[in-house]
Amino acid sequence: MDGSGCPPPKVFTLKDINKVLETSALQIIDSIAEGFVAYSKGECVVAPVIHLGGDEQPLKGGGDCCIKCGFLNDDDFFVVKIAPGSFAGNAQLGIPTNTGLMLVFSSRTGMLECILLDEGILTELRTAACGAIAARLLGPKTVRKIGIVGTGIQARYQVDMLQHVTPCREVVLWGRNQQHIEAMKSDLEAKGVGWKVTTTKDMKELASSCNLIVTVTTAREALLKSEDIQPGTHITCVGADGNGKQELDPTIFSLADLVVADSKKQCTSFGEISHGIHAKTISENKVMEFGELIASPTLHRKGMDDDRITVLDSAGVAVQDVQIAKMVFQSLTSLPRSKL
């Protein structure tokens, strides 16, 4: 019983993973788009999410842990993600508040193929990839300026990913805290991508100058007002990933020509769209699912500058984790050993 029958799984640290990520943004974007299509076609399995911790069953450090898993039908792999988060005391210890890992298993044998000790970075990237897919398909042909609402880590990843789908390098950054705004501005400008960042605390200013907007805050009331949105604007909302969270004035949905949910089931029960349904500014049957949009090129704005206002509401779906973990695993195992 020495386990000699089992080949040991490969264990990759964030350092290994980062080597692959440097050059594979487009692959990530494509594989996640493919995942959304499978999700909307019902061609994948996403298990109910496990939540450990939280207010009712607290963990000692006050945080929580969320476990997501799934697979694409008839695929060679299934993926389990374990994401501990919200351990507020960690900052004092110099370790991240959110961490986590992803595990890739063979669907043929059940064997653990690899452990990706990504410390939560793949979740950031798969979330940001969603914004990039939306920008690619629904962003205006001529992006005047990119409006970023929020100054956290995910806001940075959203900007990072957008460089691959639009030539626009002008960012208008909105935040509440001047120090956070300045820190993010200098982080972006230091990336060598050519970002030109102006900052503001006035949302009207952001909305009037930007026709591609990403909201990435933990807000619990509307930040972006409908009267400020310009024709031809696309808005991606990634902040409202739980009950009570909100970033958009729900009246925006009455203006919008196209409203998309990464998961209809999820976004109609919480998230921006749920506020719209509650406010009767949109009905459920007007919401299109992201995978359906991706698979319907006639609905994309690509190559046109039309006047449509479009909104993507994204709270995150496990199929994104499945796709990014598989992609990174396959890239890492095809690398020559000397590169690791």
Place this chain on the structure above:
Amino acid sequence: MDGSGCPPPKVFTLKDINKVLETSALQIIDSIAEGFVAYSKGECVVAPVIHLGGDEQPLKGGGDCCIKCGFLNDDDFFVVKIAPGSFAGNAQLGIPTNTGLMLVFSSRTGMLECILLDEGILTELRTAACGAIAARLLGPKTVRKIGIVGTGIQARYQVDMLQHVTPCREVVLWGRNQQHIEAMKSDLEAKGVGWKVTTTKDMKELASSCNLIVTVTTAREALLKSEDIQPGTHITCVGADGNGKQELDPTIFSLADLVVADSKKQCTSFGEISHGIHAKTISENKVMEFGELIASPTLHRKGMDDDRITVLDSAGVAVQDVQIAKMVFQSLTSLPRSKL
């Protein structure tokens, strides 16, 4: 974003884990008993189990994967177990049908402390430990012979664990397949523990000579008949861990003086006890939970040879995984490096 803040988790293979296990059977038994007590007191959190695969959402290899997790209230660690199983094609490839791993996280920081690549062995042990706890508390003072019903891997682990809680070394082994019976007999006799194994295909013979019986089959109808059970016998049933599975004639519950469930909730919805409830040979309020029994020394048979017939129905509870993973992790990290 190089993850320098996160200390890397320790990764232990089955070879490492086996070194600890050689000497720690009693510690395992004690820690799992402690887990059951916490479970029955409601002092632990066990999340709903995730099942991937199976008939409706098949994985390519036809197997499944079960994810269990939980923690003891106010404890320093939480544990996630991922157990792929039933990959029938694996035998041909020379790899195990069931595999798996356990992950130990800090409840204070959410950081992954260690990965136990146990290949499913810790699940076998924690299940066998349950039988040992039952034998210790409910087994007769003088065990005449140990009756083992079943010839699979878990049947071997049950015998292994029993050596630590009873001096009896006589085993009567029942199986359907002569080759499997012989193989298990010679495996047990080769262990150097002094097991004397007689084999039978006649359950009456087993029941009439043994006053400590463990049933460990995948049977779907009663194997053990009530008329064959001798006074003063304890029966542990570990086979009926899912819908439709059954090893005991439900009439046994009318004879039994004490009927114990590892989890009342679980065993009354499937497992032996559910068949008894259906056959009206036991009512739910007569079922005691294992943790409650463990915490009630006056109910133990220890030190006495009474005539009571007692039954433990065990389908497995995640708190067992939590306890064994923590124990192994703590033992491994307190070992000097040279021992690994």
